[in-house]
Amino acid sequence: MGNFNILPIRITDNNTTANIKSVVEGIKLAADQGARVINVSYALGEYGAVDEAARYARTKGALTFIGAGNSNSLRPIIDWPNLIFVAGTNRDDGRWVQNSTLGSSWGPYVDLAAPADDILVADPTLLPNGLGLIDGTSFSTPLAAGVAALAFSINPKLTPDEVEQLLKSTAIDDAANPGRDDFFGYGRLNAAGVVQGAVASVPEPGTIGLAAIGAAIVVFCRCRRRGRTV
Numbered sequence: 001m002g003n004f005n006i007l008p009i010r011i012t013d014n015n016t017t018a019n020i021k022s023v024v025e026g027i028k029l030a031a032d033q034g035a036r037v038i039n040v041s042y043a044l045g046e047y048g049a050v051d052e053a054a055r056y057a058r059t060k061g062a063l064t065f066i067g068a069g070n071s072n073s074l075r076p077i078i079d080w081p082n083l084i085f086v087a088g089t090n091r092d093d094g095r096w097v098q099n100s101t102l103g104s105s106w107g108p109y110v111d112l113a114a115p116a117d118d119i120l121v122a123d124p125t126l127l128p129n130g131l132g133l134i135d136g137t138s139f140s141t142p143l144a145a146g147v148a149a150l151a152f153s154i155n156p157k158l159t160p161d162e163v164e165q166l167l168k169s170t171a172i173d174d175a176a177n178p179g180r181d182d183f184f185g186y187g188r189l190n191a192a193g194v195v196q197g198a199v200a201s202v203p204e205p206g207t208i209g210l211a212a213i214g215a216a217i218v219v220f221c222r223c224r225r226r227g228r229t230v
Helices: 020-032 048-059 136-155 160-170 192-201
Strands: 037-039 063-067 084-091 098-099 108-115 119-123 130-135 218-220
Touching: 020 037, 020 048, 037 048, 048 063, 048 084, 063 136, 063 160, 063 192, 084 136, 108 130, 108 136, 108 160, 130 160, 136 160
Parallel strands: 037 063, 037 218, 063 084, 084 108
Antiparallel strands: 119 130
């Protein structure tokens, strides 16, 4: 079902430090290269210029996803209209929290939530076998981006607005606290629901192929390694 191209774009210097200008340039470059989904696993202090770059990307047919942050605190960020902020959940589908200063950040800007706890990754620096478990919204964000890529793959004619609506309308809401909230946004990522919605949007499933579309663009992933390998 999923048939994508991945285009890594580096936005950091040799010290793994990025700035707003490099993120903006990375988003625009990805959009100009035909990306349908752009992932930015990097927390910034200001998002005005980044939202404008994401608006440009949206006019090119792309959605931009960005990590909610790992400070385990309220972040005073507004709900930027062109950015999809993804918070993190734990193994029990609650908010991911590691300790008092490390966990999924929250605020009125959060749109969705996805797994951020004990994510299995491949990294050659992790001994002994290059695999390890890592936490953070740097990993929940590309999971949400990947589901958006699935939707575009099933129906390349979907618009960015339509895919964003699929993500939000199918998200699994908290029964104890229905409606959007600052911790999970519209709810937990529902890959099956998005796929079903995308399939239903195809007018003639027998005549429309699942095309390769250049999706799930990983701009950069700045993550915290737990030092635990599997």
